[in-house]
Amino acid sequence: MSSLAPTDLGELRDAVGEALASGEPLELIAGGSKRGLGRPLQLPRSLDLSGITGIRDYQPSELVLTAAAATPIEEIETALAAAGQMLAFEPPDWGTLLGLPASAAHRRTLGGVLACNLSGPRRIKAGAARDYFLGFRGVSGRGEVFKAGGKVVKNVTGYDLCKLLAGSYGTLAAIEEVTIKVLPQPETACTILLCGLDAASAGQRLRQALASPNEVSGAVYIEDSSTLGLALVSALTGIAAVRLEGPFPSVISRREQLLAELASDCETNLLYDKASTAFWQAIRDVRPLAESEDRVIWRVSVAPSRGPELGEGIARSLDTKWYLDWAGGLIWVAIAGADDGGAAVVRAAIRGADGRGTGHATLIKGSPELRRSIAVFEPQPAPLASLAVRIKEAFDPRRILNPGRMVEGV
């Protein structure tokens, strides 16, 4: 496999232009940590963006950072931490989950995280990666340099093309530079673990916590704490975990409120600071399912109240391990022994008995054969699918950027 490796915007434009002229499509790659996501590409050429790196501007008091697209997440997080700030959407590290070789496992880049719109447990309070994506410059499949958005936190000038690129998996443009919004790190964190609950009761309490004014920034249900691989937590089962972050006096006051509202009839444990951070990092990185080597892994987004029943329903039909994040709105499912990886069961469960349920399932881990044979992303109704094709036509008419990564023909 040959590779083009531009190191600046001009070289990137030339590389895409050359591919456009020769009609040879490119697989976009930087750190390689997300190569296993989406439909498998078998292209003879790749566009290696890893040379386009480095923080270009960072003004902590403006809450804005501009960086070359392939800047490693670790470099960004180190720079932010030095100013007491963070990426509030908690970009996950799925290297271990996906079983990647150590060389590629943890090489996340800022551009990759945004292009896949990946967010962690704080999504429910702070928003997704897309909500922090303020502006970019890149090269479309037309070989043209273009930019959108801006370098300030509030901007409605022109279409919000950042939202279009977030989650487009490199199918519309190769991003060269991005500007993101950053936020202060919370002063303190405390996690309340409510124990011995079944999924329905845990889900109800998590939703109750989110409906209270206590500014919950994490709400997860796991059956068995040992799956987290943390020495910090003693073995507990049936855990609903709620995270509180903020100034110390505030966290203490909200902790007391929530304990009074949620924990009158169950055992509780409390985690602070480092222990709390380790717990949510394990959730962020899907550690509860990381040991399921031969299982197919799905990420399912639904209305939070449906989470517990969906997880249990799928587990009744198939050999399944699962847990809930986002107060039940995100179900992580690991399935063994189903020919289609469980696609039919999972997607039927989303639609529900009356066929009117909304949500989507994305296949996160599966063999290349499986990822080729079933829809990795939720199939769309015809008008939406054809709109996606027209958008692809607009940005990449010759299908040279990651063609077919999301859907065949796009």
Added chain:
Amino acid sequence: MPTPDATVIERRASIVEELRRIVPGEGVIVSEAERRVYESDGLTAYRQLPLVVVLPSTVEQVAGVLRFCKQMGVKVVPRGAGTSLSGGALPLADGVLLGMAKFNRVLEIDYDNRCAVVQPGVTNLAISKAVESAGFYYAPDPSSQIACTIGGNVAENSGGVHCLKYGLTTNNILGIEVVLMDGEVIRLGGKHLDAENYDLLGVMTGSEGLLGVVTEVTVRILPKPTTARALLVGFSKTEDAAGCVAAVIAAGIIPAGMEMMDRPAIHAAEAFVKVGYSLDVEALLIVELDGPPPEVDHLIGKVEGIARDHNASAIRASRDEAERLAFWSGRKAAFPAVGRISPDYYCMDGTIPRSRLAEVLSRMRVLSDHYRLGVANVFHAGDGNLHPLILYDANSPDQVERAEAFGADILRLCVEVGGVLTGEHGVGVEKRDLMGTMFDEFDLRHQQRLKCAFDPDGLLNPGKVFPQLHRCAELGRLHVHGGRLPFPDLPRF
């Protein structure tokens, strides 16, 4: 605006007849007197009678109207409450004005999933009112929230004074139903989070009515914060006020709101509402903190300390809800207050990096002298969104011209210091011709190609946002010749 198509205007009678078949009853408005109501929006400098006004009441009717207009090549301008400050709902002489006012019902409130499903004609404030009794609210609060509709908020990606902490419309909606120009009805999102493929919910939000007509919105509702308190801080130097704002953020505090007013705005507001604003300061800052009482008290103390370190000349912390509201009353009345000291004012809406505030304000004073027009500034200081109010008299054509030129210079200045043309009011007609100061031809072409994917004939709200209308066929052409690079002569940067 695009030159009206005479052949469409000639066919007006037959167009009206067919529209009446699609929307029976009183939903088609033809008489000039009744159409006059719709001739402008919040940007009253621009006026145009629409060809005809249609007020559909069902999704099927919206789809029918759009399908018919597409077949006939008739342009369509969607409209909510008509509060746009950028002329987003300005009608066209040869276009149907599609009013969404009849879509005014709250369809479902789902507290368990913390969301509400509403029709687009429901006002922003009505959503908060509908969920208030259960302790919830809808966070984005544009100043026109009593009148503006959620459909219009989606079109403009509206903000408000609390968006530094709680986000704009785009961060607070979960799903929409949209009718495309060809009459297809699509649903994006729902009660769940994140898009399943391309994030077209994000694309539609802030697209200023150029991509589709929204017929239903699912919004996220939030539990109301337990308490809110505000600080009122005066500074004798603008630099100190700006430094204080930066220091608050750098200390890791994200206030619920952080507003600044300059001397002319302070004087106008105090003269109007008499809340006791200090008149001997150059800048007045209102900082609001919300959350549980221990958090709010703790942070109020911290912000007070920061303000003192930045040479604040007067600091007051609200002791109760009445005092908090009094602090805000002057800021909230700033626009009408300015309206009292000048026959008319022109409200601008640029965003700048906050570090450039003092410089921008001083250059604005130079421009003010140059154009011989006064300017008062209110400023969403937390997120850098500036609202200069240019004082002029609309009865003087010369002053109108100077006010527009002054406004354009202010926006160019915003872009020059690294900011943008519009933070929350939208481009519309008003800033359309300034798009070139922020975007080059290739940037604009990519935006317009997105438009082509939704509306290839360019029939939906044409003349807004883009300075030049290109045909989609021309935009779609790919420039590759004989294996050579596209545009080999372009400068690289």
